[in-house]
Amino acid sequence: LRFFRKMAASDTQAEADVEQSQQCGCLSRDGTEIKRQQGLVALTAFGVGAVISGDFFGWNFGIDRGGFGGLIIATLLVGFMYVCVSLCLAELAAMYPSAEGAFAFSRRAFGPYAGFCCGLSETLEYVLLVPVIITGLGDQLNVLFNIDNPNYQILWWVLLCLIYLPLHLAGAKPAFWFNTAITILSVLTLVVYWCACLAVIAGTDNDIIQDRIYNIPPNEEFADSSRFLPNGSYGIFASLVFAAWFFIAVEGLPLAGEDAVEPTKNIPRALISSIVILTVTAFLTALFSVIVPGGSFNISNAGAPLSRALISGVMDECVRLNDPSQSEFASTVCAAGATSGYDCVFHEDEGVCQDDTLSASALAWRVMINIGTLIGLMTSCHAIILQGGRQLYSLTRNGTFPKITRFHLLQNGTPRIALSADIALAFIISLVVYLIGEGVDFLVGLSVAAACVSYILSMSSFIKLRVAQPDTTRPYRSPLGIFGAAYAAVMALLVGVSFFVDIGVSISGVVLAVVLVVFIVIYVLLSIDFLYGCGKSNKSGKERFGEYEASLEASEKEKSSLTSLTSAENGQTDTMQSNDL
Numbered sequence: 001l002r003f004f005r006k007m008a009a010s011d012t013q014a015e016a017d018v019e020q021s022q023q024c025g026c027l028s029r030d031g032t033e034i035k036r037q038q039g040l041v042a043l044t045a046f047g048v049g050a051v052i053s054g055d056f057f058g059w060n061f062g063i064d065r066g067g068f069g070g071l072i073i074a075t076l077l078v079g080f081m082y083v084c085v086s087l088c089l090a091e092l093a094a095m096y097p098s099a100e101g102a103f104a105f106s107r108r109a110f111g112p113y114a115g116f117c118c119g120l121s122e123t124l125e126y127v128l129l130v131p132v133i134i135t136g137l138g139d140q141l142n143v144l145f146n147i148d149n150p151n152y153q154i155l156w157w158v159l160l161c162l163i164y165l166p167l168h169l170a171g172a173k174p175a176f177w178f179n180t181a182i183t184i185l186s187v188l189t190l191v192v193y194w195c196a197c198l199a200v201i202a203g204t205d206n207d208i209i210q211d212r213i214y215n216i217p218p219n220e221e222f223a224d225s226s227r228f229l230p231n232g233s234y235g236i237f238a239s240l241v242f243a244a245w246f247f248i249a250v251e252g253l254p255l256a257g258e259d260a261v262e263p264t265k266n267i268p269r270a271l272i273s274s275i276v277i278l279t280v281t282a283f284l285t286a287l288f289s290v291i292v293p294g295g296s297f298n299i300s301n302a303g304a305p306l307s308r309a310l311i312s313g314v315m316d317e318c319v320r321l322n323d324p325s326q327s328e329f330a331s332t333v334c335a336a337g338a339t340s341g342y343d344c345v346f347h348e349d350e351g352v353c354q355d356d357t358l359s360a361s362a363l364a365w366r367v368m369i370n371i372g373t374l375i376g377l378m379t380s381c382h383a384i385i386l387q388g389g390r391q392l393y394s395l396t397r398n399g400t401f402p403k404i405t406r407f408h409l410l411q412n413g414t415p416r417i418a419l420s421a422d423i424a425l426a427f428i429i430s431l432v433v434y435l436i437g438e439g440v441d442f443l444v445g446l447s448v449a450a451a452c453v454s455y456i457l458s459m460s461s462f463i464k465l466r467v468a469q470p471d472t473t474r475p476y477r478s479p480l481g482i483f484g485a486a487y488a489a490v491m492a493l494l495v496g497v498s499f500f501v502d503i504g505v506s507i508s509g510v511v512l513a514v515v516l517v518v519f520i521v522i523y524v525l526l527s528i529d530f531l532y533g534c535g536k537s538n539k540s541g542k543e544r545f546g547e548y549e550a551s552l553e554a555s556e557k558e559k560s561s562l563t564s565l566t567s568a569e570n571g572q573t574d575t576m577q578s579n580d581l
Contacts, residue, residue, distance in 0.1 A: 038259045040266050040273075042176045046256055046383055047274030049183035050249040053380035055190055055285045056306060056373040057136050062242030064300035065502060066235025067216045068290050069228035074239035075246060075286065079279050081491035082247040084484035085455060086275040088462040090268035093254035094475040095465075097263035102251070102458045103395060109461035109468075112545050116530045118461070119395045120523065121453035122252075126388035128447040129249055130426035131433065133381040134160055138430075139303050140377060144370045154431065160378075161427050164385055168419045172259055175386055182379040189372030190281055193306055196365065197288035200313035212295030240491075240498040244448045246282035249380070250274050251455070252387035255394070268476040294319040298352055307369045308354075314362040315355045318344035385426075389419035399544025402529055452496035459489040 038046070062071040092105045102122050107115025137160055138153030168175055201209060218225035222232035229235050253271050257263045260270075289305055290296045292313035299305040312319040318334065334346040334353035345356040358366065393415035396407035407418035462485040465472070478484055528534065530541030 036259060036261050036263075038172075038176050038256060038266075039261050040269055042180050043253065043256060043260055043266055043270035044273045044277075045180040045183040046176065046386070047250050047253040047270055048277050049179050049186070049379045050252055050383035050387060051247055051274075051278050051380065052183060052186045052190075052281070053133055053136065053377045054245040054248065055281050056376040057140075057304060058132075058245040059242050059282075059286065060289070060299050060302060060305040062239035062245075063216070063290070063296050065231065065238035065242065067228070067230040068213050068286075068296045070231065070235035070239045071243060071286065072283075073236045074243035075282060077236075077491060078240055078243040078495065079247065079282065081488045081495075082244075082250060083275055083279075084478075084480055084488035085251055085459070086271045087478035087480055088459060088485050088488065089251055089254055090271045091474055091476050091478045092458070092462060092465070093257060093267040093271070094264045095472065097254075097257035097260065097267060102254075102454050102461075103398075103400065105461040105465070106457050109464040110457075112542050113527075113530065114457065114461075116400050116527070116541065117523075118454050118457040119391070119400055120526060121450060121457065123388070123391050123395065124519075124522070125447060125451040125454060126249070126252065126384055126391055127422065127425050128429065128450055129384045130381060130388060130422065131430040132447055133377050133384065134426055134430050135433070137374065137377045137381065140370060140374050143304055143307070144367070144374065153434065157427055157430050160381070161423050164382065165420065165423055167382070168385060168389065168423075169414060169416050171414050175382070176259070179379065179383050179386070182375055182382065186372070186376040186379045187277070187281070189369075189375060190285060193310065193369060193372070194284055194288050196310055197292050197313060200292050200310075209291050212293065213290050215295040215297050216300065237494070237498055238502040240495045241448050241502065244451075244495050247275070247278055248448055248451055249384055249387065250278060251451075251458070252384070252391075255387050255390040264475040294352070301352075304370065304373060306373060307366050310365050310369055311355070311358065311362050314365055315359060318353050318355045385419065385422055388422040389415050392418035392422060398548045399546075400530065400541050401526070402534075402541070403544070449496045449499040452492040455492035456489045459485040459492070 059071070062074060065071075066074065089102075089105075096104045096108065103115045103119030105115075106118035134157055135153070138156040141147075141156045142150070142152055167178065214227045216230045218227060219231050222234055224232035226232070231238065250271070253274060254267055257267060260266050285306070289299055289309040292309050294309065294312035298312050298319055299309050302308040334344050343356045344353050346353050355362070392401070392407040393410075395401050396403055396418070401407065407415060407421065409415070409417055462478075463482050466482055466485075480487075526541075533540035533543065
């Protein structure tokens with residue numbers, strides 16, 4: 001009888017778990033669910049992999065804005081901001097491990113609508129980051145196969161989406177393992193690149209290296225301009241948005257809270273490990289890219305800065321003909337080099353003189369670095385698609401987004417509809433940006449600006465919870481505390497303003513207006529649905545979220561009562577066995 005009672009209790013518990021999981025959408029009809037399978041290594045690779053593409057392209061536009069000095073100062077400021085963000089999120093993620101990420105933190109601090117705003121901002125961040133990287137992958141594939149026609153990018157985008165789709169639909173376990181493998185390959189590519197740059201500058205005088213680093217001349221329009229800061233202090237401000245490219249998306253690691261083994265321990269450790277690795281790779285990559293021949297000026301506008309820097313280092317004849325102080329005459333100087341026996345060509349879009357024909361060694365290095373860059377970009381694209389899918393799934397599961405999208409449904413433990421929608425949106429956004437003629441720097445800035453809203457709300461939530469709930473158990477506590485959160489919130493605001501001041505004023509006013517209108521429309525429409533409801537059910541997102549929370553509370557109570565019942569029966573069994581003895 002005792003045996004059958006235990007079996008009945010287990011069946012009741014299982015039915016309750018299934019019912020709760022079906023209500024929240026985390027269990028599919030075939031009985032599968034998100035499983036806790038990812039340890040510290042896989043989680044750290046997830047955090048690093050989402051960001052590692054920032055070392056391969058995008059960051060170098062900050063040199064064009066502020067010179068090497070301006071970019072380094074901006075990277076220090078933004079890097080410390082991400083340290084603060086990571087430590088604060090580590091504390092919050094240890095308290096509330098969930099695939100909801102920043103939504104869960106803001107909701108607990110300020111209520112459902114604040115969670116909605118933070119979750120929507122984070123969703124927009126990931127949805128925008130994927131087309132950024134897909135655009136970079138298209139450029140990189142054109143470079144790798146020597147394709148001059150930019151329209152071929154669209155074919156590459158289609159091919160990449162067709163590759164990523166089945167890879168992510170296969171399930172979380174293979175997706176995480178693949179991410180770990182290509183993240184390691186990406187970091188190894190950077191290590192090889194650093195060693196190659198060291199070999200190039202072996203025996204070079206320190207004065208020559210200094211001249212290469214600071215070879216962008218001061219801009220006389222700025223009173224405080226100097227060799228170190230060509231555009232003065234404004235250059236630091238303008239470089240903030242590109243310095244963030246070294247770190248953006250690391251904050252998405254808590255979205256793996258339901259995939260993690262022992263999330264209260266492993267999520268904080270993975271966040272801290274990720275930010276340490278990314279800080280080291282950021283500074284080493286920036287430094288080694290400017291100490292080779294050509295220096296800062298050579299890569300300041302390059303679409304593939306690592307490849308450009310290394311080729312200039314191996315073949316440094318034509319790059320010496322550049323005259324950064326009089327860039328308008330660079331084409332003339334480059335042409336003069338051709339008459340002097342050099343095989344040079346002038347790149348009008350970047351304003352630099354380069355070797356037209358590469359030696360065998362330079363060609364081999366270019367192919368290797370381009371393949372490594374391709375792996376790095378694919379790593380980040382893969383990880384961010386995973387983040388975006390988790391975000392769409394969790395926010396639809398809890399009622400924030402309308403369930404008509406079906407993003408909350410799982411098949412084989414994977415939110416396949418959410419992941420498919422994320423990939424489809426990436427292609428559409430890439431195509432629209434390409435058709436309106438805006439470059440990758442616009443997408444970089446736009447994704448960073450979207451992220452800043454979620455950073456500000458997340459850090460504000462950290463401060464609120466520290467003040468309002470000081471006695472709540474915290475498995476991990478940020479050593480920087482409220483100061484770190486406040487610093488991160490202020491810096492996030494400055495980074496967002498930096499985008500609109502620097503990049504926003506340089507693009508078409510019509511395009512900027514359309515982007516802002518689209519953002520406002522998205523927020524307004526989804527806010528109406530969340531606050532008031534629309535559609536046949538006419539239930540608001542707030543009501544749907546309330547039902548979701550109520551189902552979780554009921555499940556917890558039932559689980560607690562079942563646990564108590566089982567413990568009591570076990571106690572009775574022990575007593576009867578003692579009596580028998």
